[in-house]
Amino acid sequence: MSEPLLSIRGLRAKVEGEDGEILRGVDLDLERGEVHALMGPNGSGKSTLAKVIAGHPAYEVTAGEILFEGEDVLELEPDERSRAGIFLAFQYPAEIPGVSIANFLRTAVNSRLGEGEEMDVFGFQRTLTEKMEMLKMDPGFATRYVNDGFSGGEKKRNEILQMAVLRPALGVLDETDSGLDIDALKIVARGVNRLSEADEALGVLLITHYKRILNYIQPNVVHVMMAGRIAESGGASLADKLEAEGYDWLQQAAAAV
Amino acid sequence: MPQNETIAGLGLDEYKYGFVTEDQPVFKTVPGLSSDIVRQISHHKEEPQWMLDFRLKALDVYYSKPMPKWGGDLSKLEDTLDEIYFYLKPQDQMERSWDDVPQEIKDTFEKLGIPEAERKALAGVGAQYESEMVYHSLKEQWEEQGVIFESIEDGLAKHPELFRQYFSTVVPTHDNKFAALNSAVWSGGSFVYIPKGVKVEIPLQAYFRVNAERMGQFERTLIICEEGAEAHYIEGCTAPVYSTDSFHSGVIEIVVKKGARFRYTTIQNWSNNMYNLVTQRALVHEDAKMEWLDGNLGSKLTMKYPSCFLVGERAHGEILSIAYAGDGQHQDTGGKVIHAAPNTTSQITSKSISKGLGRSSYRGLCKVYDGAEGAKSNVECDALLLDEQSRTDTYPYIEIDENTASIGHEATVSKVGDEQLFYLMSRGLDEAEAMAMIVRGFIEPVAKELPLEYAIELNRLIELEMEGSVG
Ligand SMILES: Nc1ncnc2c1ncn2[C@@H]1O[C@H](COP(=O)(O)OP(=O)(O)O)[C@@H](O)[C@H]1O
Ligand SMILES: [Mg+2]
Numbered sequence: 135m136s137e138p139l140l141s142i143r144g145l146r147a148k149v150e151g152e153d154g155e156i157l158r159g160v161d162l163d164l165e166r167g168e169v170h171a172l173m174g175p176n177g178s179g180k181s182t183l184a185k186v187i188a189g190h191p192a193y194e195v196t197a198g199e200i201l202f203e204g205e206d207v208l209e210l211e212p213d214e215r216s217r218a219g220i221f222l223a224f225q226y227p228a229e230i231p232g233v234s235i236a237n238f239l240r241t242a243v244n245s246r247l248g249e250g251e252e253m254d255v256f257g258f259q260r261t262l263t264e265k266m267e268m269l270k271m272d273p274g275f276a277t278r279y280v281n282d283g284f285s286g287g288e289k290k291r292n293e294i295l296q297m298a299v300l301r302p303a304l305g306v307l308d309e310t311d312s313g314l315d316i317d318a319l320k321i322v323a324r325g326v327n328r329l330s331e332a333d334e335a336l337g338v339l340l341i342t343h344y345k346r347i348l349n350y351i352q353p354n355v356v357h358v359m360m361a362g363r364i365a366e367s368g369g370a371s372l373a374d375k376l377e378a379e380g381y382d383w384l385q386q387a388a389a390a391v
Numbered sequence: 392m393p394q395n396e397t398i399a400g401l402g403l404d405e406y407k408y409g410f411v412t413e414d415q416p417v418f419k420t421v422p423g424l425s426s427d428i429v430r431q432i433s434h435h436k437e438e439p440q441w442m443l444d445f446r447l448k449a450l451d452v453y454y455s456k457p458m459p460k461w462g463g464d465l466s467k468l469e470d471t472l473d474e475i476y477f478y479l480k481p482q483d484q485m486e487r488s489w490d491d492v493p494q495e496i497k498d499t500f501e502k503l504g505i506p507e508a509e510r511k512a513l514a515g516v517g518a519q520y521e522s523e524m525v526y527h528s529l530k531e532q533w534e535e536q537g538v539i540f541e542s543i544e545d546g547l548a549k550h551p552e553l554f555r556q557y558f559s560t561v562v563p564t565h566d567n568k569f570a571a572l573n574s575a576v577w578s579g580g581s582f583v584y585i586p587k588g589v590k591v592e593i594p595l596q597a598y599f600r601v602n603a604e605r606m607g608q609f610e611r612t613l614i615i616c617e618e619g620a621e622a623h624y625i626e627g628c629t630a631p632v633y634s635t636d637s638f639h640s641g642v643i644e645i646v647v648k649k650g651a652r653f654r655y656t657t658i659q660n661w662s663n664n665m666y667n668l669v670t671q672r673a674l675v676h677e678d679a680k681m682e683w684l685d686g687n688l689g690s691k692l693t694m695k696y697p698s699c700f701l702v703g704e705r706a707h708g709e710i711l712s713i714a715y716a717g718d719g720q721h722q723d724t725g726g727k728v729i730h731a732a733p734n735t736t737s738q739i740t741s742k743s744i745s746k747g748l749g750r751s752s753y754r755g756l757c758k759v760y761d762g763a764e765g766a767k768s769n770v771e772c773d774a775l776l777l778d779e780q781s782r783t784d785t786y787p788y789i790e791i792d793e794n795t796a797s798i799g800h801e802a803t804v805s806k807v808g809d810e811q812l813f814y815l816m817s818r819g820l821d822e823a824e825a826m827a828m829i830v831r832g833f834i835e836p837v838a839k840e841l842p843l844e845y846a847i848e849l850n851r852l853i854e855l856e857m858e859g860s861v862g
Contacts, residue, residue: 188813188817189816189817190813191809191813192809201453201494211816211821211822212816212817213816213818213819213820213821213822213825214811215817216817216818216819217819221817222817222818224814227811228808228811228813228814229811230811230814230815230828230829230832231832231833232831232832232833232834232835232836233828233829233831233832233835238815238818238828239818241824241828242818242820243818245818245819245820245821245824246819261836266414279832279835280832300819301820333443339638
């Protein structure tokens, strides 16, 4: 298996039914076991890229390809991509009133097991409890309705809990760090690191605004997205430079081209 | 996964219980309605003269009242009424034990997927098959407590004084056209009496099913809950599919005496050609509490507004309802609360779901009489639309003659959002599963009030309605 875990080639996308392109030729390779940070100013297209990877129906891919484990996923429905091993931790998770986290997650787990192979309630409960302990979550959390009335921090933690239970091959984390205080950030970062330790092949695309989380999750590569393209890629030190100098130098470089 | 594709594929409206069991009715009237038919029904039931007189008078009232112009479309109903059978009796005697129940009927229960527990183990199962009770048992301990749980016919035959004292006192014949019709041709239903202070722990259950083409079902239930008594009555039913329009018009009367608590739970899943027009009302006395829990699926048109007449101080009435309107269905449901005494309180919670050409309406009346000081009422109705075409409307009528009353009303309409669907699908749920989960979540506040096996059954019904149609 020599192909990258995720390989994006010349990806262009726009909102279905509208004109302006949001993604204007994205190229990105992410190997198994790697953590890539994706930074960039507001509105540069980071969340759009994340949602296009997961198959959001609001976007139309006009050119390029997304290969996951060597397979083209563009024709797959979001649930098929999920079952294939792609996970998106949402920047703004949807609220599902009346559906408990436990019920939702058990259904999600069982959706990837064959008929008759489903996890029983008790087995599932054990897994869930264990993951919740890892993320220092109150046991009562499992009975709460999915994201309904959650604080920003609770929503983010809930996303990582789901990733921990579903064990994807690729986690795309869209600003999971924003809105977290430092303690919560450490807990979430440690949770992600534990998942990486447990599964050395786990790939992570970590979308963030701030260098802060990169102090706790070491990236192999840092990319900067500008106006729908990867404008710059580099090592962890690129994040330091962005922290110190902002994005202006990249904007000027881009304008000079 | 554009929105319209998502929705069109779901096919929530196929009726999944469309099977027919061969039956051999012992007695069947000719189609249509006349005073002769009414006489025949009464004669066949060996009723006392007063009941025959009552029926005949009710028939006149029925003829004299015009078809309601509000609610749903009843324009085709007159034709339907000419074609249906107003009475049908499958067996000429009541079954006493499960072993005596004919295999055919057991098969019907089997096909309905009624859990074994519901079929027989749960005490007090009174199952209405066609127009009459065919199976009826009552747990010994209840008999010892003096609880009566009979078919309505046996109630009249065995407890004539008690019956006559309360019958038609909560829903008088002239109340509405369909109450009058029911009063003329009623057949089947339950008679329940809970003596003073008796607390019945296990719910009293009646599972019944309409099972003959063009047959009208006019069940009549009379329940008396004496002072300080407590009980829970559950009724659920499903009907098979037929091509001609069918009709169901029940009357439920409940008297909840001082300090008593009573809950009446119904889950109805009618076939898509059924007119379902039911009058259910409770008279709630001082410090008593009445709860209606009402689930309506299927039917062509349902008009049903469980009511609480709060006639004693501090009486409390609660109405929780769920309605699901699929393509071609109109659910016109809601509730009525009448505050006629000081410090009475009420709560109406209504949840409706509409899909495709389905339409759900909330219709509620809150009336507070002059002198009902400190009355409090709160109405909450939430509608969920599954697509662009489906519709919902709200008709809250509020009449207040008392200035110390406090009334709250809150209505929300939401649409299953693309973001919600995408969120669930991004966790591996396919489209149909995701949609079903959102719907289940929406009704959860009401479903969680049901006994577990009924909550499961309700969810299963909804799943059956939604399953297997996404490509
Ligand atoms: N569904 C959408 N409809 C309309 N515009 C959108 C939609 N999604 C993204 N955009 C636009 O695309 C651009 C990129 O947005 P986004 O991907 O959220 O950026 P980022 O996550 O980098 O802040 C923004 O200008 C945003 O307004
Ligand atoms: Mg974003």
